[in-house]
Amino acid sequence: MSLTIAATPFAYPFAVQSTALVIIDMQRDFVEPGGFGETLGNDVSLLTAIVPACQRVLAAWRKAGGLVVHTREAHRADLSDCPPAKRERGNPSLRIGDEGPMGRILVAGEPGNQIIAALAPIEGEIVVNKPGKGMFYATGLHETLQELGISHLLFMGVTTEVCVQTSMREANDRGYDGLLLTDCTESYFPEFKAATIAMVHAQGAIVGWTAESAQLLSALP
Numbered sequence: 001m002s003l004t005i006a007a008t009p010f011a012y013p014f015a016v017q018s019t020a021l022v023i024i025d026m027q028r029d030f031v032e033p034g035g036f037g038e039t040l041g042n043d044v045s046l047l048t049a050i051v052p053a054c055q056r057v058l059a060a061w062r063k064a065g066g067l068v069v070h071t072r073e074a075h076r077a078d079l080s081d082c083p084p085a086k087r088e089r090g091n092p093s094l095r096i097g098d099e100g101p102m103g104r105i106l107v108a109g110e111p112g113n114q115i116i117a118a119l120a121p122i123e124g125e126i127v128v129n130k131p132g133k134g135m136f137y138a139t140g141l142h143e144t145l146q147e148l149g150i151s152h153l154l155f156m157g158v159t160t161e162v163c164v165q166t167s168m169r170e171a172n173d174r175g176y177d178g179l180l181l182t183d184c185t186e187s188y189f190p191e192f193k194a195a196t197i198a199m200v201h202a203q204g205a206i207v208g209w210t211a212e213s214a215q216l217l218s219a220l221p
C-alpha cells in the first residue's frame, strides 16, 4: 500500500514493506555521562530529549510491521578498524579504546556501546556495528537492504550533523529516498541541527526529505 508523509520540501511517498526505520547510534556512549560524547567535551544531556518521540515512532513502526535497523558506532577490541587519525585527533579526555566509566570507549560489546534500554532492539531487527560515521562504510548494510527490497529510509538518532547526516548522504548516493524525522534527531549544537535539516531538504530535496514524527504517525494505517 502506498502511503504519503506531508514532508518538506514536498510529499514523501513510501510503502512500509520497502522502507526501513534507521536508528543511528542511540547508544550510551553518546547520551550518557562518561562516554565518547562527553570525552569530546559535549553536554550529553541535550540528547535525551528526543527519546520519547523516538519510542513513539519505533512502537508505531513495529506495529505497522516495518523493518528496523539499529546502528552503533563501534570498533573491534583490537582497534584494527579504527584509523589512527580518528583515535589521535583532538584533545579528548579519553581516547577510543581507553578504559572509561562505562568500559572501553567506543569498543563493541562494552557497556557504553549498548543501545539505550528505551530503544533496545528486539528479535528480527538488524543491528549494525559501524566503524565510521556513515552506516554504509565497511558494514555490508547496502547489500542486506538490497536483498530485502528496501528503497526508502526513515532516519532518527544522533548526532544530526555527524552520523545521521553522513548516513543520509551515503544513502542518497546509493539511490535510497531518505527522510529525516526532525524531532527524533539531536545534536550537541542546536545550530548544527537546524543547519542540517535545512541543507537536507534544500534544492528540491538534494539529500532527502524532512518531517516531524507526527506526520509519519498520521500517515501510518
Ligand code: TIU
Residues within 6 Å of the ligand: 024, 025, 030, 037, 040, 073, 133, 158, 159, 160, 162, 163, 164, 188
Ligand atoms: N561527535 C559527534 O557529534 N558524533 C559522533 O562522534 N558520532 C555520532 O554522531 N554517532
